Amino acid sequence: MKLKFLFLIYCSIQPSSPSPNPTKIECNFSISKYSFWLLGNIYRCQVKNDPQIYSPMTTQSLDIIGTHIDKNINDNVIGFHAASKSIQFFPHGIDKHLPNLKMIEIYDCNLKQILKSDLKPFAQLVRLQLDNNDIDMLEEDLFVNNSNLAFVSLDNNKIFFISADIFDNLIKLVHLSLKANNCVDMIAVNNKTAVTEIIKHVKDQCTDMDFNVISQKFNNLENDVKKFKFQSFLAFYNNLEKFEDEFKVSRFAEVLWFRERLDCLKDWKVETFWTLKSMVDAVGQKLQEFEGKSEKKFKEIEKSLESRLMARIQEVEGKIEDILNET
Template sequence: MPKIFFIACFILSQVLLSSSTNIECNFQGSELYPVIGYVYLCSIDTDPSITTQKSAVINTIDGLATPKRTYNFVHGFFASEKTIHFFPKGLNNFFRHIEFIKVERCGLKVIHQSDLEPFVNLLYFDLSYNSIEVIEEGLFSYNPKLKAVGLWESKIIHIDSKVFDSLNDLSCIWLDNVPCIGFNACEDDEKVRFGIGKVKKQCMNSKFLGFNRDVEELSNDAKILNSGAFNGKLQRFERKLNDSKLSGLFYLREKIDRLKI
């Protein structure tokens, strides 16, 4: 029992130590962006590595907003050429009125619905030039006001067929040089609708969907099977995944790692 308690305390201490992060903002007006115009934003000045761990939570922000423009005036978050493997949590604790998020060339590996949940007023969302491979079902469920989505020059192999259906105000979408598709459309409703139709036809990856269903089944099995039976089933699944062309897909690997905890 003492040994188990010591191990548990050690793991908890490591999580706590790795969960906080600090960012430094250069508060400034943005360039002119389609559908949103100019934005007063936090542009990241932090030295390259920001969030390389899933548990990273922003606990302090350095940088001076002007006396007349407090954090309440900050409507945007911008980062370029930093190291952001996972979208940082806690941003909304400082900036409660975010309408603009642009994280480009940062090595972002994955984006989840839970990452975007705090940003209910989000209008402009751009994660171009990153390593994202999957746009999951319901990604924008908490962001119904979105007008512009940019994902160009990404590694996307799967986009959920319904992910854009709830975005009635979407007027710009950029998906150029994406493995499953290539098109841009902005402020032309007919072209936007046509592009979304192409996404539905070309970006549903059946192999990914099959493996994703298997992972969901494993998640349910973890609750009912004994550890020996579950671990055996998990190992067989991993061998199957390793033999496939999706063996390096981070989105699935992340889910599998959670099952091993």
């Protein structure tokens, strides 16, 4: 019954409903103690909390909180720095709070991908550092909106494919570090000629997908999918019991959160269907057990009533027989 109720709610939600509870990123705002090459000492946000971004929700809302220093405001923030957090997908909406970022650092966060749409809002971006993550591919036109990039570092990822023309519009690029990746292990430090050599290597070694590499990639992806599906389903399942009550008190944010979680599962809807079906089957089995017990109880009552009825019939029949004998 709850699943049916949930499905009806999901199908009836309109886009005008209030937004889901936003993901909060708590910033420790400070002026950097050391000078960044190309940028100097910058005013930046260092992420304090763990935002735990486990899904690629493009509509996910975001709040940036924290106390500014020296009368600074969000517009003064030049750098965004997150290290050793759970950020598997790029947090959308940063630009709405921090519109003037020139440096983005997300490293050791298990970041799985970086997309053109992720970087599109940051036309002023000069430094991008995404080291020690799980990125395996760099898509075509990734940096098409970021022509000011001069420093790009993607060390210690799992990159096996890079689109051939990905760096062509980065005429200011003088630092390119792609150390410890599957198809490239090179670095150029403030050296345009060395950058050109890395790009040549990338076009030679990283633009063809070897069959064995692809096979391994899909094996890894399958495991990632299973893990993500399990995490999403647990969140979905664990909240089923409270879902109806929260809806009754107009917790529309929670409702929309469920909707987005379901959207995240759409690529694996078959597996999700069977998981839900197993839940329904389990409930059905419980109902059958209940009905079985009820049927047994009914038969016991029926047998008791039948016995009483037969006794009554025999009593009446005896009286009739006595009357007949008297006549």
